Amino acid sequence: MTEQPTSFERPQAGVDPADGRGALLRSSTPPRASGAAALPVQARTGEPAASGGPAGPPPPGPVTGQGAPLAAGNGPEHAQPSAAEPDTHRPRPAPEAVDHVPEQPGARTGSAQERPGGERRTGQRLPNGGPLPMRRDGDRLRFVGAATRRIARGMDLDEIVMGLCRATVPTFSDAILVYLREPLPVGDERPVGPLVLRLRRTDRIPAERDTDGFLPVPAPEQPSELSVVTNELCEVRPGSALGEVLRGVRPVFTDASPARAALDELLGEASELSVPDGQRAILAPLRGRRRVIGAALFLRRPERLPFEPDDLLVAAQLATHSALGIDKAVLYGREAYIADELQRTMLPETLPRPTGVRLASRYLPAAETARVGGDWYDAIPLPGSRVALVVGDVMGHSMTSAAIMGQLRTTAQTLAGLDLPPQEVLHHLDEQAQRLGTDRMATCLYAVYDPVSHRITIANAGHPPPVLLHLGGRAEVLRVPPGAPIGVGGVDFEAVELDAPAGATLLLYTDGLVESRLRDVWTGIEQLREKLATTAQLTGPDHPPPLEALCDEVLDMLGPGDRDDDIALLAARFDGIAPSDVAYWFLEPEDAAPGRARRLARRALTRWGLEELTDSVELLVSEVVTNAVRYASRPITLRLLRTDVLRCEVGDDVPQLPRLRQARATDEGGRGLYLVNRLARRWGATRLSTGKVVWFELNRG
Numbered sequence: 001m002t003e004q005p006t007s008f009e010r011p012q013a014g015v016d017p018a019d020g021r022g023a024l025l026r027s028s029t030p031p032r033a034s035g036a037a038a039l040p041v042q043a044r045t046g047e048p049a050a051s052g053g054p055a056g057p058p059p060p061g062p063v064t065g066q067g068a069p070l071a072a073g074n075g076p077e078h079a080q081p082s083a084a085e086p087d088t089h090r091p092r093p094a095p096e097a098v099d100h101v102p103e104q105p106g107a108r109t110g111s112a113q114e115r116p117g118g119e120r121r122t123g124q125r126l127p128n129g130g131p132l133p134m135r136r137d138g139d140r141l142r143f144v145g146a147a148t149r150r151i152a153r154g155m156d157l158d159e160i161v162m163g164l165c166r167a168t169v170p171t172f173s174d175a176i177l178v179y180l181r182e183p184l185p186v187g188d189e190r191p192v193g194p195l196v197l198r199l200r201r202t203d204r205i206p207a208e209r210d211t212d213g214f215l216p217v218p219a220p221e222q223p224s225e226l227s228v229v230t231n232e233l234c235e236v237r238p239g240s241a242l243g244e245v246l247r248g249v250r251p252v253f254t255d256a257s258p259a260r261a262a263l264d265e266l267l268g269e270a271s272e273l274s275v276p277d278g279q280r281a282i283l284a285p286l287r288g289r290r291r292v293i294g295a296a297l298f299l300r301r302p303e304r305l306p307f308e309p310d311d312l313l314v315a316a317q318l319a320t321h322s323a324l325g326i327d328k329a330v331l332y333g334r335e336a337y338i339a340d341e342l343q344r345t346m347l348p349e350t351l352p353r354p355t356g357v358r359l360a361s362r363y364l365p366a367a368e369t370a371r372v373g374g375d376w377y378d379a380i381p382l383p384g385s386r387v388a389l390v391v392g393d394v395m396g397h398s399m400t401s402a403a404i405m406g407q408l409r410t411t412a413q414t415l416a417g418l419d420l421p422p423q424e425v426l427h428h429l430d431e432q433a434q435r436l437g438t439d440r441m442a443t444c445l446y447a448v449y450d451p452v453s454h455r456i457t458i459a460n461a462g463h464p465p466p467v468l469l470h471l472g473g474r475a476e477v478l479r480v481p482p483g484a485p486i487g488v489g490g491v492d493f494e495a496v497e498l499d500a501p502a503g504a505t506l507l508l509y510t511d512g513l514v515e516s517r518l519r520d521v522w523t524g525i526e527q528l529r530e531k532l533a534t535t536a537q538l539t540g541p542d543h544p545p546p547l548e549a550l551c552d553e554v555l556d557m558l559g560p561g562d563r564d565d566d567i568a569l570l571a572a573r574f575d576g577i578a579p580s581d582v583a584y585w586f587l588e589p590e591d592a593a594p595g596r597a598r599r600l601a602r603r604a605l606t607r608w609g610l611e612e613l614t615d616s617v618e619l620l621v622s623e624v625v626t627n628a629v630r631y632a633s634r635p636i637t638l639r640l641l642r643t644d645v646l647r648c649e650v651g652d653d654v655p656q657l658p659r660l661r662q663a664r665a666t667d668e669g670g671r672g673l674y675l676v677n678r679l680a681r682r683w684g685a686t687r688l689s690t691g692k693v694v695w696f697e698l699n700r701g
Contacts, residue, residue, distance in 0.1 A: 140314055143171060148321045156333065157184075158201075160325040164296065164318060165203035172314065173282075173298035175204040179234065179266065180286070180294035180326070186334045195236040195243075197266070197294060205301075234266050242266055246292045251284035251315040253307065259283060266295065275299065279306040284319040288327035296322070339372045339399070346372075346406045351379050354387040355643045356451025356577045360547035362555060362569040366397045366512070373566030374401030374442065375510045376409050380416040383686040383693040384649065385451055385641060388416045389572055391508040392444035392486075393463070397566050404440055408432065408486070412446070419688045422446040422459035423493040426486065430461070433487035441487040445480075445508055449500055451577045452641075456506070459495040461486045464511050464521060467529055471503035471544055473536035475529040502576040503544055507532065507554070512565030531557045547571050581608075581642040587625065589632040589652075597625040597638055601648070604640050613646060613698055616679055621648060623672035624694050628652040632691075645681065645697045653691040 147167035154160035157180075165176050182198040236243050241261035245252060252259045255278055263283055267273055275281050280302070286294035296319055300306065343365070351359040359379050366373055374394025382388055390412055394405045411432045415425045425446050433440045443463040449456045458466070458478065462485035468476045478498060484491040500506070507528075514524025535553045539545045545553075551571055558567075583604040587593040598618040605614050621638070628636045632652035641647040660673045676683050676696050683696035 140310060144314055144317045147172075147318060151318070151321050151325055154325060155329065157326060157329045160322060160329055161201045164322045165201055168298060168318065169203045170205050172311075172318075174301045174304065175202070175299040177202050177297040177299075178286075178294065178322075179296070181292075182233070184293060184326070184330050185291065186330050195246075195292075197234045197236060199232045200294070234268065236265075240265060245283060246285045246295065249285050249287050249292070251282050251312045251319065253279045253312070254281040254283055255279055263297070266297070276302040279308075280304070282307055282312065282315045284315040286319050286323040286326070288323045293323055293326060339402075342399070342402055342406075343372045346402055346409065347376060348378060352381050352387070354379070354381045354451075355385040355641065355647070356575050357387055357449060358547055358573040358575065360551050360571045362551045362567070364512075364555070364567040366564065366566050372399055372402040373397030374405045375512065375566040375568035376405045377508065377568045377570040378409060378412065379570070379572075380413055382416065382448065383419060383651075383688060383695070384639075385577065385643075385647065387449050387451075387572075389447045389449065389506070389508060389570060390416075390444065391463070391510060391568055391570050392442055393510040393512075393566070393568070394440075394442040404433075404436060404442070407436060408442060408444070412444075417686070419686065421495060421689075422448055422457055423495040426459050426461045426483070426493040430486045430489060430491065430493075434489050439487075441485050443485050443511075447506070447508070449506075449572065449574065451575070452582055454500050454502065454574070454576045455497055456500040456574075457495050457497045459483070459493050461493060464509065464514060464525060466509075467507045467525070467532060468500075469505040469507065469532045469536055469544070470501065472541045473533055475532040475536070477525060477529055500574045500576075502574055504574050505532075505544060505547070505550065506572045506574065508570040508572075509554075510566065510568045512567040513554070513558070513569060516564045527557060528554065544573065547573055577641060577643060583640040585638045587636040587638055589629045589634070589636055591629070593629050593636060594622045594625045597621050600638065601640060605646075608642050610642070610646060610700060613700070616698060617646070617648065620676050620679060620696055620698075621650070623675055624648075624650045624696070627658060627672055628654075628694070631656075642700075644700070646700055647695060647697045649693050649695040651688070651691060651693040655687055655691055657685045657687060657692055658694060 147164075150167045151160055151163040154163045161178050161180075164178060168176050177199060178201045179197040180200040182196045234242070236246065241258050242265040245259060245262040254260050254263045254275065263275060263281065266283070267275075276299075280300040282298040284296045284298065285292050286296060296315070298307075298315055343363075347363055348361075351361060353359075361377055363375065363377070374392075374396055376390075376392050376394075378388075378390040380388040380390065390409075392405070392408060392412075394401045394408065408429060411429055412425060415428050420428070426444060429442075429444060433442060442461075444461045445458065445463040445466065446461075447456055447458040447466070458480050460480045461483045463482075465480050465482075466478050468478055470476065480496055481494045483493050509528075511521055514528055515521040516524070519527075531554060532550075535545050535550060551569055554569065555567070583600070585597075585600050587597060598621060601617050601621050602614055605611060605617060625636065625638065628650055631654045634653040637649070637651040639649045639651075641649070658673055660677055673683075679698075680696035681699050683694075685692055685694045
């Protein structure tokens with residue numbers, strides 16, 4: 001961002017034109033000049049004088065505290081020229097600036113200018129070569145206005161503190177040190193512990209201009225910051241001089257004894273910072289809405305004119321605006337932190353690693369200032385090595401939308417744990433949305449992938465259709481009944497079952513990826529399909545593209561005007577489980593079932609070359625099948641899956657889940673699950689609509 005110069009930031013007399021930081025304040029002591037007329041309008045920097053001769057030295061005469069010669073009758077400071085005064089046309093500014101106050105148009109040739117009434121103006125700088133002072137209160141008002149605008153542009157803490165430093169150095173002071181409370185209180189929080197100030201930022205005139213200043217120049221290998229020569233931490237003790245100055249809130253000059261003691265306490269006894277004598281240092285407390293949150297120290301070099309009493313008002317304005325801005329920035333940072341934490345807890349931190357499928361995901365908020373939204377995705381492991389893939393979008397992208405999204409996501413996880421069909425899950429989500437409110441609308445797509453059968457069952461509730469990328473590179477938009485959005489009520493959802501071949505990739509997404517102000521949703525879906533097909537061609541027909549890289553490529557299709565909504569993306573690569581790695585049997589619920597289950601498991605392990613697991617598998621299968629036979633009334637299912645682990649699943653028609661308990665010494669049973677828990681890598685039980693499944697896993701050698 002380019003800073004546009006204001007009137008007080010134009011190069012002034014006595015200031016190095018090569019300095020890119022702006023002009024120093026003009027000197028508070030005016031040049032001696034004689035005259036008896038009111039203050040004339042000064043020409044802008046770079047305007048040539050009417051006469052070609054150089055300006056001569058100023059003759060002695062009375063001056064005002066504002067640096068302007070007064071008329072004999074003490075005319076007002078902003079008096080206009082008299083009617084008898086000729087209306088001289090102001091010429092255009094010269095292309096190059098001059099390093100002195102220019103002569104006024106229409107002046108006589110000579111060492112000094114004369115205007116009607118005997119007024120004389122000089123074009124000479126101050127004898128010490130310093131900058132000219134602020135001669136009017138209007139100069140200070142313009143400076144404060146520009147400085148506060150620069151401070152107000154900051155959104156976070158660092159931007160506001162930097163704005164304060166850059167607005168004051170070198171225009172108002174030659175150096176500045178900003179101390180802030182550690183830690184900064186947020187809102188109405190009551191601080192705990194003592195008041196500790198930490199040096200947050202420093203700024204100074206560049207070292208090449210501070211040739212004879214009061215700030216020691218650090219060695220070349222050290223950073224050119226004031227923090228190397230002053231205290232970084234200062235504990236403010238109750239009743240101390242610094243504490244009293246901070247309690248007073250008003251800026252003070254540090255030449256008085258109490259303020260000097262407060263300054264020594266702030267900088268520390270070992271500080272190498274040399275503060276000049278006189279009124280060349282201002283200590284300004286920074287007070288927020290409820291309490292003091294820091295302090296700012298403004299410094300001027302010894303050869304520069306000291307601060308004036310009116311400069312205390314300038315420092316007070318700067319400190320007030322900065323402190324209120326810091327307060328708001330801290331509150332905004334807390335809100336952003338809460339929003340980030342809310343969004344993080346609403347979405348899964350990590351994706352599961354179910355058998356036969358690999359997953360990748362992305363989430364992008366609508367904007368940096370609105371980091372929460374109603375889009376969500378989820379992957380939920382199901383019994384039988386299946387996995388539920390969910391993506392949804394609640395209307396809006398606010399905190400309310402995020403809260404509703406969290407409730408619907410929790411409901412979907414609970415319904416998935418009951419192993420309900422996809423259309424039943426959407427039906428219950430619709431009922432839940434109606435209970436939350438009449439205007440709670442959302443779209444959702446719920447899919448269940450079975451790696452054993454290589455099939456996927458999908459139900460849709462007003463959501464954009466998924467895209468299936470086949471192994472050969474062909475991208476296909478799946479034909480899924482659209483259905484009505486969740487929250488409409490009284491709508492029947494329909495599920496379809498489709499093939500999910502090994503090596504294929506299913507892409508679930510929200511409408512923020514394919515719809516924007518520049519394109520409709522179906523145009524975006526077609527662009528997504530073409531993007532997937534183009535990306536798949538880069539890896540060849542026999543190798544699918546990596547999931548993470550594929551997600552990044554998909555997001556690259558977004559243009560500058562395509563971020564109108566949140567984006568949730570879930571990609572699933574189907575690996576499946578080969579039929580040769582699956583063994584499946586039905587067992588009648590009779591006393592001979594455990595023995596038969598042991599023999600079938602032994603044969604399968606021998607066929608797979610896993611004889612070292614035979615003893616453990618036979619023992620655990622016998623215990624689980626025995627427990628199922630005791631209560632089941634229908635045939636029992638036994639399935640072994642060989643993947644990176646060996647998984648055993650036993651299903652029956654009894655919905656009650658078994659619980660691990662400690663058997664007493666007199667009990668004849670109740671030790672089966674204890675053995676499973678001790679020998680298995682993992683185990684669990686899941687309730688189904690037709691009963692339950694008890695499963696366990698063992699490591700393969």
